[in-house]
Amino acid sequence: MDRKEFLTKSAGLVIISGLSVLGISAQEKTNKKYTVIDKRCDGCGHCFRACRDKALTATNDRKAVIDSQKCIGCGDCVRFCRRMAIVEIEENPKA
Ligand code: SF4
Numbered sequence: 001m002d003r004k005e006f007l008t009k010s011a012g013l014v015i016i017s018g019l020s021v022l023g024i025s026a027q028e029k030t031n032k033k034y035t036v037i038d039k040r041c042d043g044c045g046h047c048f049r050a051c052r053d054k055a056l057t058a059t060n061d062r063k064a065v066i067d068s069q070k071c072i073g074c075g076d077c078v079r080f081c082r083r084m085a086i087v088e089i090e091e092n093p094k095a
């Protein structure tokens with residue numbers, strides 16, 4: 001690897017690492033479904049900023065609700081919720 005190639009690859013890694021630290025990453029579409037556990041949600045609004053698909057809306061008392069028609073299952077909102085109020089819906093939950 002020559003000096004120019006090394007510098008180019010290093011710069012790319014630094015940029016990707018920086019975006020990850022800021023919580024910015026490529027949104028991954030999945031078949032996963034998520035829901036908000038109402039009693040855990042305190043209406044802080046952090047998840048609203050995480051969702052780039054505008055799939056999260058607020059109830060009158062500011063609790064988060066996921067619009068399943070808009071949600072692409074990326075899971076980004078889960079990482080932003082410090083109260084662990086957003087959980088994946090298991091299609092076949094274990095008994
Ligand atoms: S980040 Fe969690 S606690 Fe805050 S509004 Fe969203 S679901 Fe509710």
Ligand code: SF4
Nearest residue numbers: 051071072074075077
């Ligand atoms: S998983 Fe969360 S962040 Fe991703 S699209 Fe659905 S509501 Fe938005």
